Amino acid sequence: MPMSEKEYTGNLLDQLDLIERIELADKDGGYEKIKAQLAFEKRCIERKLYQKQFLSESI
Numbered sequence: 928m929p930m931s932e933k934e935y936t937g938n939l940l941d942q943l944d945l946i947e948r949i950e951l952a953d954k955d956g957g958y959e960k961i962k963a964q965l966a967f968e969k970r971c972i973e974r975k976l977y978q979k980q981f982l983s984e985s986i
Contacts, residue, residue: 945968949961952964
């Protein structure tokens with residue numbers, strides 16, 4: 928199913944947020960802080976992937 932422009936823009940904004948959080952981790956603590964931030968972001972993404980769809984989307 929093709930993505931709407933609104934969904935596409937939302938996804939791009941999410942990616943920009945992710946990059947900014949990683950950049951902040953670099954400023955705050957270097958390599959170890961970046962590794963910890965990447966692990967956190969991975970868990971967040973996995974939660975989004977495996978969550979159940981809203982009822983209105985499954986109809």
